Amino acid sequence: MFEQLGLIGCGLMGGSFALAMKRAGLVKRVVGYSKSPSTTERARQMGVIDVEAPSALLAVSGADIVLLAVPVAATEATFKAIRHLVTANMLVMDVGSTKRDVVDAARKVLRDHVGSFVPAHPIAGKEVSGVDHADADLYHGKQVILTPIEKTQTVQLQKAQALWEALGCHVQQMAPEQHDAAFAAVSHLPHLLAFALVHAIVSQPQGKEILSLGGPGFKDFTRIAASDPKMWRDVLLSNRHELVEQAKMFQRSLANMLTLAEEGNGEKLEEMIALASSTRSHWRMGQKAK
Amino acid sequence: MFEQLGLIGCGLMGGSFALAMKRAGLVKRVVGYSKSPSTTERARQMGVIDVEAPSALLAVSGADIVLLAVPVAATEATFKAIRHLVTANMLVMDVGSTKRDVVDAARKVLRDHVGSFVPAHPIAGKEVSGVDHADADLYHGKQVILTPIEKTQTVQLQKAQALWEALGCHVQQMAPEQHDAAFAAVSHLPHLLAFALVHAIVSQPQGKEILSLGGPGFKDFTRIAASDPKMWRDVLLSNRHELVEQAKMFQRSLANMLTLAEEGNGEKLEEMIALASSTRSHWRMGQKAK
Numbered sequence: 096m097f098e099q100l101g102l103i104g105c106g107l108m109g110g111s112f113a114l115a116m117k118r119a120g121l122v123k124r125v126v127g128y129s130k131s132p133s134t135t136e137r138a139r140q141m142g143v144i145d146v147e148a149p150s151a152l153l154a155v156s157g158a159d160i161v162l163l164a165v166p167v168a169a170t171e172a173t174f175k176a177i178r179h180l181v182t183a184n185m186l187v188m189d190v191g192s193t194k195r196d197v198v199d200a201a202r203k204v205l206r207d208h209v210g211s212f213v214p215a216h217p218i219a220g221k222e223v224s225g226v227d228h229a230d231a232d233l234y235h236g237k238q239v240i241l242t243p244i245e246k247t248q249t250v251q252l253q254k255a256q257a258l259w260e261a262l263g264c265h266v267q268q269m270a271p272e273q274h275d276a277a278f279a280a281v282s283h284l285p286h287l288l289a290f291a292l293v294h295a296i297v298s299q300p301q302g303k304e305i306l307s308l309g310g311p312g313f314k315d316f317t318r319i320a321a322s323d324p325k326m327w328r329d330v331l332l333s334n335r336h337e338l339v340e341q342a343k344m345f346q347r348s349l350a351n352m353l354t355l356a357e358e359g360n361g362e363k364l365e366e367m368i369a370l371a372s373s374t375r376s377h378w379r380m381g382q383k384a385k
Numbered sequence: 386m387f388e389q390l391g392l393i394g395c396g397l398m399g400g401s402f403a404l405a406m407k408r409a410g411l412v413k414r415v416v417g418y419s420k421s422p423s424t425t426e427r428a429r430q431m432g433v434i435d436v437e438a439p440s441a442l443l444a445v446s447g448a449d450i451v452l453l454a455v456p457v458a459a460t461e462a463t464f465k466a467i468r469h470l471v472t473a474n475m476l477v478m479d480v481g482s483t484k485r486d487v488v489d490a491a492r493k494v495l496r497d498h499v500g501s502f503v504p505a506h507p508i509a510g511k512e513v514s515g516v517d518h519a520d521a522d523l524y525h526g527k528q529v530i531l532t533p534i535e536k537t538q539t540v541q542l543q544k545a546q547a548l549w550e551a552l553g554c555h556v557q558q559m560a561p562e563q564h565d566a567a568f569a570a571v572s573h574l575p576h577l578l579a580f581a582l583v584h585a586i587v588s589q590p591q592g593k594e595i596l597s598l599g600g601p602g603f604k605d606f607t608r609i610a611a612s613d614p615k616m617w618r619d620v621l622l623s624n625r626h627e628l629v630e631q632a633k634m635f636q637r638s639l640a641n642m643l644t645l646a647e648e649g650n651g652e653k654l655e656e657m658i659a660l661a662s663s664t665r666s667h668w669r670m671g672q673k674a675k
Contacts, residue, residue: 218598218600218601219600219601220600220601220602237600238598238600240598276591276595277591277594277595277598278598280585280586280589280595281586281595281596281598281599281600281603282599282600282602282603284582285582285602285603285606285607286602287639287642287643288578288582288606288639289606289661289665290642290657290658290661290662291635291638291639291642291661292574292575292578292635292638292661293660293661293664293665294638294642294657294660294661294664295570295631295634295635295637295638295639296570296571296634297660297661297664298634298638298660299570299634301566301567304567305566305567305570305571306571306664306668307671307672307673308508308528308530308567308568308571309571309572309668309670310508310509310510310527310528310571310572310670311508311509311510311527311670312510312572312575312576312608312609313571313572313575313670314670315605315606315608315609316575316578316579316605316606316608316609317575317665317668318602318605318606318665319602319605319606320661320662320664320665321662321665321666322662323662324655324658324659324662325655327658327662328651328654328655328658329651331642331646331654331658332646332649332651332654335646335647335649338643338646339643339646339647341585342639342643344585344586344588344589345581345582345585346636346639347585348581348582348584348585348588349577349578349581349585349632349636352577352580352581352584352621353577353628353629353632356621356622356625356628356629357625357629359622359625361618361619361622364618364621364622365614365615365618367580367584368580368614368617368618368621369614370583370584370587370588371579371580371581371582371583371584371587371610372580372610372611372612372613372614372617374583374584374587374596374610375579375583375607375608375610375611376611378596378599378607380599380600380601380603380604381597382597383597
């Protein structure tokens with residue numbers, strides 16, 4: 096049980112966290128700050144936060160738990176804004192989709208208090224953003240990856256693990272590098288592919304007519320293409336090295352399949368499709384690898 | 386109202402059509418044939434068909450409406466099997482995802498009776514196949530594309546249009562070539578990309594561990610990767626020329642975005658993402674282009 100949550104960023108991710116913490120009875124009071132005053136005000140009106148803070152620093156003041164729910168590119172500046180009030184007894188977390196850059200920023204800015212920081216990535220989201228879409232159930236049943244470093248305090252790591260589990264999440268730990276490589280494959284590259292597909296279609300002279308014919312498969316495949324451009328620009332830039340590595344492997348598989356189709360090599364093409372189809376048919380979200 | 390439906394192929398698409406026609410009171414009797422006798426038997430046990438036919442030809446005998454719901458690659462052989470019983474008063478349709486090859490097969494095999502054939506592509510499906518998944522609601526609210534040719538009888542085309550509308554579908558007509566180009570973009574290429582992504586991930590040494598981290602975005606993006614390998618092999622082969630054209634445009638958009646990410650050009654990268662995001666945010670399934 097925490098006394099006071101300092102919430103920096105009252106959008107979809109931060110707002111949903113505050114709502115879930117309150118509903119679970121895990122926090123008494125939420126003090127929130129958002130870059131846009133209208134967001135902070137809206138969050139208070141909705142009951143997502145109890146008190147509006149005029150700055151990130153003041154949101155941290157008096158908190159025993161702090162959540163940074165800002166675009167990954169704003170992480171370092173946010174750490175700088177709050178560093179003077181971060182203490183050894185405080186649990187500080189983020190919710191960023193990339194972890195190496197966040198860990199680097201924490202090391203560089205928080206220095207002696209980097210042990211209070213537990214890097215976190217809840218595998219949850221929506222293709223819409225903003226506090227209006229905040230949802231106390233957003234994290235329930237989802238996976239949360241914690242990527243502690245050598246200086247992370249065990250006590251804060253345990254608090255973080257217990258907290259996410261109390262919100263109904265499945266928690267696992269891995270190194271920041273391992274996290275970024277895996278998420279380049281299962282999240283960042285799929286977003287890039289969905290963006291690229293919609294971009295390629297709408298750029299054609301008949302693009303709008305073509306798009307109007309998309310069915311249920313197109314709908315699901317491109318859902319993530321509606322994601323927030325600034326947020327995803329930052330994620331793709333931040334994790335570009337792993338992204339490019341994963342993209343190369345994807346491009347090889349794609350080029351092979353296209354060549355087989357052009358050559359009319361149905362047998363080999365079917366083999367490649369069958370491997371993908373059988374893999375995906377047996378896949379279940381949140382199911383551990385065997 | 387039809388007297389007797391001759392259903393060739395009692396799988397997901399054919400079975401769902403029979404169930405929908407029966408529920409709507411549009412047909413009195415369904416005579417079904419599937420390549421696999423166990424499928425035909427199962428279809429009869431489920432009430433999808435009323436009578437099992439021992440051959441495609443006998444399924445057509447006495448029918449006033451015939452539906453071919455077979456893999457596109459089997460269309461020509463199926464036309465050959467039934468040609469001697471196709472009459473000028475019969476409405477013959479298919480449900481294939483490609484139309485040029487189907488139209489070519491109809492011209493070549495049905496000859497004088499090609500006017501009875503109305504090529505149809507209902508934009509509906511599931512990532513699972515087989516009669517056990519047949520669903521009377523599969524087509525409801527979906528788009529159906531009819532691609533008549535110059536010899537198509539107007540009377541059959543009108544019957545086809547009225548029938549699909551009675552099943553709750555939005556019907557539009559276009560040329561087979563236009564259909565195939567558009568569906569390469571919104572259906573065949575997305576399937577290929579989903580297959581290629583899952584193939585590329587599972588082929589990595591840590592593939593299974595990586596896949597276990599996929600969240601809701603990965604789930605939706607790759608849903609179509611679980612599709613039937615033989616069916617999609619045939620679709621990709623059949624429409625390979627349009628597919629390759631669309632793939633080239635996609636590969637250009639993807640390569641541009643990767644280069645911008647590698648160069649750290651956030652501004653241009655965000656522009657490309659924003660075009661995709663705004664396009665997809667405003668897109669609604671089945672909504673006509675403006």
